[in-house]
Amino acid sequence: MTTTASGAAAPRPVKLSCHNLWKVFGNNAAQFLASHGGKATAADLERAHLVGAVRNASIEVHEGETFIIMGLSGSGKSTLVRCLSRLIEPTAGALALDGQDLLKATPDELIEIRRHKMGMVFQNFALLPHLSVLENVAFPLLVQGVERKAREERAMQMIELVSLKGRELRFPAELSGGQQQRVGIARSLAVEPEIWFLDEPFSALDPLIRREMQAELIRLQSVLKKTIIFITHDFDEAIRLADRIAIMKDGEIIQIGKPEDVVSNPATDYVAKFTSDVNRARVLSAGGIMLPPSSGAHAYRRVKASAKIESFAPDIVDSLTPFAVEDAEGLVIGEVTPRAVIEVLAGKGRGAGA
Template identity: 70%
Template sequence: MTDVKRPVKLSCRNLWKVFGAGSEEFMRRNNGAASAQALGEARLIGAVRQASIDVHEGEIFIVMGLSGSGKSTLLRCLSRLIEPTYGEVNFDGRDLLKASDAELIEIRRHKMGMVFQHFALLPHLTVLENVGFPLSVQGVPKPEQKKRAQAVIDLVGLKGREHHYPRELSGGQQQRVGIARSLAVEPEIWFLDEPFSALDPLIRREMQSELMRLQGVLKKTIVFITHDFDEAIKLADRIAIMKDGEIIQIGAPEELVLNPATDYVAEFTRDVNRAKVMSAQSLMRASAAGGQHAGKVDAKAKVETFAADIVGANLPFAVTDGKGRLLGEVTPQAVIDLLAGRHVKQAQP
């Protein structure tokens, strides 16, 4: 889970993207506040409405929602690929909406990486040339281009395919090229807009694992768009759920499942496998005096990682913090109830 003490890398405040004639004047006249009814009466469409988020350095922040919820539009506003209608966007404490076109180009070239659902590889260039392309745009000398491109090609597991063309690669390999290309510029923040949604399920899971491996090495600040909650809970430090252009709730996956803020969030998370999301800490109870423990688990460990062991042992497991201190215990029955869909949250010690 993300340490909230980390610096905020990217943020937005009361961000709006409204489509339609006179949208900017309408938002100014209404001081950055408008109801859905008011927008409709003005024949305007609020694709993003009053969005406010903080993305901390080194976290994977996932924005999710159904098709048309505004999640991709929000990402494009955060990177200024499209112009917000109203609000603030701050990157490293700097208001991006006040940056000139030349300044924005430099920020995108040197500090932002972007990966989209469609790979957009250049078919006439090899893997090495595709990956090195953004470096050539930066004016990086050719020897340095090749060196940096080769390094990220190796990093994403494509060593030996440097001289292949996109048509000679599988879908997963093409997406790896797209990822390598975006990493070649050594970005400070990485925007990924449904990068795996066009892939077959097996390749998609492979790429999710690859992303987690890369994140373990690179510690990037990532804004990731998806409509798949299983993908979100596998990858996210925190998740923002959007509906009709608004952010409904922000929290860690476990928070959203255990404490949904609205009926919509509850319905959105209803079919989630709780064992994948819930931690030992959320399921534990106070330790019984003099009780036996068949083993121990970290408080942050997901239930699915120890469910088989605790049920097989038929004895409670001790729950400990990062320093090995006893916090409580998880019982086999609590795990069985969770797996059977009968979970009742245990009282905390």
């Protein structure tokens, strides 16, 4: 990551953005929105017998970021992602990839963008049953017209990347669910996409396999550093994977932020309820609950500001003494008390007032 003249981390460039994006289903939806100045309410839509699947959505996803869109079934998250890739045509708004207006792209241009810049993984693995693992992974390259030797070499690289080496000649029916999903991931990566869309890719998997696949995604992202837009309805999955989270309800984005910010400062009662069962010790960090440093803070045991509470909770509760909180450079910037940690463990808020 580049830095500014002051030494602070420079913001990463925006990879994909949408502003005031709408997807309304029904007759004359575009004309209806235009007549309301792009500000139709849910009641307006209902009276017109229209369905606002995505309503006035605005996001900016930065290069190399894992951006998670979440909400309950029917919240609009899958429709939004399909609008972002123009698999579904937005009714109104602005949409750009690397500054290019995607809404002005021709069908042929969109095909090329999807073939070369976008990778997609869905809940349904959609593997071709009559093709081997190698042939499935190489299939997008075949569509691109890549010659056989080159596409098979690339496919083998991806098969090794997702830890399926030795299974490249097997057929989908001979693989477990987790292995099939790895094939889907390898296939989507074969074209070296710049942006990676994953629509609830692990939700059909058993809990143990699902957690393994989450760990695999974290590992892959540490190597590949892709721009990822990931859909889920599982907040535990979101906090494990996300750099930032967008929460949707009834087609609207109601809060965007880092997992810790969303849990600590819910924008609405809905978000508070949505996050109420989250293991806060897994989300909140030492920096999020620290107090100003006392005169003796430098003598305390130290933890990084970014350290999650669950990582040091047993030690600080046993010690009965505060821990110093240090920044990335090792400077003490605060202290966290056992009581503050206990309050978080007990679900009594951030614990910062202890």
